[in-house]
Amino acid sequence: MLNEELSNKANIARKNVLIVGLGKSGIAAAQAMIHLKAKVSIQDSKKREEIDTGLLSMFEDQGVKFYLGETPEDMTQFDMLILSPGVSPELPFIQAAKDAGVEVTGELEIAYRVAKGRFVAITGTNGKTTTTTLTGEIFKRAGRTTYVVGNIGNAVIAASEKSKEDDWMVTEASSFQLETTRYFKPVVSAILNVSPDHMNRHHTMGAYIAAKSNIFANQTENDYFVTNMDDPICRKLMEQSRAKVVPFSSTQQLDYGAFVQNGRLVLKKEDGTIVDFLGADEMKIIGDHNIQNALAAAAVSYCAGIDEKTIGDAIRAFGGVEHRLEYCGKIQGVDYYNDSKGTNTDASEIAIKAVGKNIILIAGGDAKGQNFDEFVKYFKGRVKHVMLLGRDAHFIRESAEKTGFSAFTECKDMDDCVKKAFEMAEPGDTVLLSPACASWDMYDNYEQRGDHFKDCVRRLES
Known part of the structure; x- marks a missing residue:
């Protein structure tokens, strides 16, 4: 598999790796790199006294070097930097590493390289947690071994290390995670919507859209790209994708794709056949936005080969996610x-x-x-x-x-x-x-x- 080829290409066991950021993602990345026999260092803006002593001891016992409240002076000593999503790539010491030819990447990219399972990836300014959670529920109901990971709160790399070829990584991908990808290639990708967000990090809409677009950048005609026909930016992105585009809409009926017809969530195939999932009034989650989220999850799941009854039953049973309405x-x-x-x-x-x-x-x-x-x-x-x-x-x-x-x-x-x-x-x-x-x-x-x-x-x- 391509993932294995990239993992070998990376030669992780021989690399001197700096993990930047000691949050959930950084801890998981550090543990994975240790397991893969890399030489690991960790940098964090917090000082030593601000970090759990048990966590520090656990890593130091495994030979990890820390740069706490400081940055390394010589960035050329590292072969790779793995940035946590909240860390800006524009920080001076990270830019110095780039200038020195050091690979600067993120946990999502490394997770893809070491995983054996297949990836579904979902992004968007809004709705991605609900859609990712719902998609994960559909995959589980279909009997698939499924890891729901990413920006949703579960580190991708922790699951990718133990994944098998038949497993599925249903991944919520933020713009922060996507901006450091290089080879990442999901089987099915989705962009739900794009509107201004994180301008303090990306600075321009062009940079923000470019980061989001990395979700389909490496896909081919054998992959699927699900996106929102009702969103003007998403409509433009359809033209850039080499994958098979599957649109969805909550406001119009489509010649091809997922939409609402006579109060029911359906998908029209290329041959004109209608696949019926369920009635909109059967859903527990409220709001027009959740109609869009459900259409996206249904389209993603159908593209991954899950039947319409399983999809409909899972959406019907879904009660929403914590902290979102x-x-x-x-x-x-x-x-x-x-x-x-x-x-x-x-x-x-x-x-x-x-x-x-x-x-x-x-x-x-x-x-x-x-x-x-x-x-x-x-x-x-x-x-x-x-x-x-x-x-x-x-x-x-x-x-x-x-x-x-x-x-x-x-x-x-x-x-x-x-x-x-x-x-x-x-x-x-x-x-x-x-x-x-x-x-x-x-x-x-x-x-x-x-x-x-x-x-x-x-x-x-x-």
Whole structure:
């Protein structure tokens, strides 16, 4: 297999490898490289006293060298740098390694090289966690040995090392992971949508789109590329793919691809045959965006050879993912939803539209350089009040006030937000955490933020 050829080509056992970043991805990459008998060093911006001593001892006992709170002076000593997704390739010491001819790559690329299993890869500005999780559920229901990995929270390389030829790696791929790929080639790829995000990292839309496009860059006519006919950028990307393009749409009927016909999710094959999956009203997950997610998951799975009954049954049973419009219960006639994964304006717009009306919105955090002028237009007729949280929440307020919206309360932390929302809410209202911002100003990740929100809601009931 090509993966094995690349793994041999890499000669990992002889390489002096620097892992950059000691998060989940970095730890998994370091463990894999040790197992593959590479000489491993680890760099992290945190100082030694900020890192778990047990973790440090475990690695040091295996001969790992650390650069903590510092960077190596001589980058030419390394054969390869493996960057964690959150690490910018523009950092000076990484650029110095590139200039010296050192290979700079990421965990997803290395995982592909060492894996024996086949890859399905899904990306997009929004919806990729739901679509990846749902696709994984479909594959499992079909009886396939399936690893659901990637940006979803499970390191790709940890699963790829133990994968067998008949196994499937259903992978959520972020732009950060894709920008460091070189040979990565999934059997089925999907881009769900593309809108401005992570501009503080990619700087331009062109660079962001280019990173996303790496998902299909190495595919051939024997592979499949599933993408969104309703998204103008995705339509343009269809022309660049050498793989067989399978479009999906929630707004129009297609001559070929997946769409909604008479209230049912279907796929029309090239010969005109209609494959019927299920009725849209049979789905547990709410919102028009989830119609698109389900169509994408169905198309990906069908391209991978799974039958329509299995696909329909899995979608019918699927209840959604944690932190994405996750229902947290009803208290005194008020519904509470955790949408902490709404880390950009597009994602939060989707959540607001899905809930519909009488919303008390908790929003704010790390704005990532976003402009909120379009986002706040969705408040009209839907959002009653906004609880502002986090470092950049004032940008949301400034944009909204230009439209005449002035129903804001500034909160010091999540407990304060939930408490004040509870005091303000009336029966029939919905308290929605959908920040439209990243969590890094106050939390380690959006999961931690969502868990804090759910804990606050649980305490309301006690």
